[in-house]
Amino acid sequence: xxxxxxxxxxxxxxxxxxxxxxxxxxxxxxxxxxxxxxxxxxxxxxxxxxxxxxxxxxxxxxxxxxxxxxxxxxxxxxxxxxxxxxxxxxxxxxxxxxxxxxxxxxxxxxxxxxxxxxxxxxxxxxxxxxxxxxxxxxxxxxxxxxxxxxxxxxxxxxxxxxxxxxxxxxxxxxxxxxxxxxxxxxxxxxxxxxxxxxxxxxxxxxxxxxxxxxxxxxxxxxxxxxxxxxxxxxxxxxxxxxxxxxxxxxxxxxxxxxxxxxxxxxxxxxxxxxxxxxxxxxxxxxxxxxxxxxxxxxxxxxxxxxxxxxxxxx
Ligand SMILES: Nc1ncnc2c1ncn2[C@@H]1O[C@H](COP(=O)(O)OP(=O)(O)OP(=O)(O)O)[C@@H](O)[C@H]1O
Ligand SMILES: [Mg+2]
Numbered sequence: 001x002x003x004x005x006x007x008x009x010x011x012x013x014x015x016x017x018x019x020x021x022x023x024x025x026x027x028x029x030x031x032x033x034x035x036x037x038x039x040x041x042x043x044x045x046x047x048x049x050x051x052x053x054x055x056x057x058x059x060x061x062x063x064x065x066x067x068x069x070x071x072x073x074x075x076x077x078x079x080x081x082x083x084x085x086x087x088x089x090x091x092x093x094x095x096x097x098x099x100x101x102x103x104x105x106x107x108x109x110x111x112x113x114x115x116x117x118x119x120x121x122x123x124x125x126x127x128x129x130x131x132x133x134x135x136x137x138x139x140x141x142x143x144x145x146x147x148x149x150x151x152x153x154x155x156x157x158x159x160x161x162x163x164x165x166x167x168x169x170x171x172x173x174x175x176x177x178x179x180x181x182x183x184x185x186x187x188x189x190x191x192x193x194x195x196x197x198x199x200x201x202x203x204x205x206x207x208x209x210x211x212x213x214x215x216x217x218x219x220x221x222x223x224x225x226x227x228x229x230x231x232x233x234x235x236x237x238x239x240x241x242x243x244x245x246x247x248x249x250x251x252x253x254x255x256x257x258x259x260x261x262x263x264x265x266x267x268x269x270x271x272x273x274x275x276x277x278x279x280x281x282x283x284x285x286x287x288x289x290x291x292x293x294x295x296x297x298x299x300x301x302x303x304x305x306x307x308x309x310x311x312x313x314x
Pocket of ligand 2: 048049050
């Protein structure tokens with residue numbers, strides 16, 4: 001199966017007032033296969049959105065970026081003119097659909113602008129069909145509405161419609177259900193999965209919620225303090241998580257069984273961007289910590305999983 005996106009050794013620092021911060025992305029390696037979903041999961045501040053922003057070529061000018069992002073037959077897009085790729089071959093949906101729309105234009109006017117830029121011919125018919133495809137049953141009303149006139153769930157669907165107008169090769173979904181209530185969030189996940197099956201785009205699905213990632217993704221990448229600590233097929237990672245951080249994230253999922261017992265939270269916090277990380281970044285929160293953890297663990301293969309942890313490597 002062909003690879004759509006391959007990220008190698010991606011590192012990002014920021015320069016703030018002439019001072020270089022410690023590296024919020026410390027060597028990300030990821031691969032997304034054509035038509036498949038890679039889910040990135042990790043706590044707040046781990047570098048999930050920064051990874052997406054780097055792919056889109058939207059890092060701020062204060063960012064210093066190293067490493068490669070290969071996309072389709074474009075080669076390394078860290079050096080490409082992203083204006084041709086962003087919004088057409090790679091599109092993105094966000095946690096907050098309000099941020100995807102301009103409040104002073106109707107949804108119809110904004111979708112029309114995108115369709116014109118993409119050279120779509122029969123725009124009214126295309127927009128109607130597109131809105132119906134995302135489960136918006138009254139496309140005429142939606143097209144005439146302003147963003148504030150739609151519910152959060154409807155606006156989320158309109159944003160998905162906009163992101164898919166150009167038939168992208170890769171859709172990046174950054175916390176697409178976090179702002180929605182659980183039932184509507186579930187409907188949106190089901191919708192995205194159905195659209196992907198029909199239209200065949202690859203997806204990078206980002207969430208701090210391991211249950212949402214498990215539901216949507218073929219492969220999972222667990223990210224901690226700017227590094228991928230475990231990757232593998234979703235079924236394997238969920239069945240036998242190898243990294244203590246992945247085990248902690250899974251232990252922190254609320255479920256009917258666990259509701260009767262105690263929900264175990266991972267002690268401590270993700271290191272701040274000001275921490276100078278030496279060795280394994282998770283060590284001070286880890287019950288398996290040992291002397292070796294003062295050095296950065298190499299990534300080793302365990303079955304179909306890749307794991308960066310000394311405890312599984314000794
Ligand atoms: N423009 C910036 N300048 C300096 N530091 C930044 C900037 N953007 C992000 N960071 C830092 O990079 C780290 C990773 O941020 P990122 O937004 O990728 O986290 P995240 O995993 O998406 O978290 P969340 O789940 O809260 O969305 C954080 O420590 C953040 O403070
Ligand atoms: Mg984020």
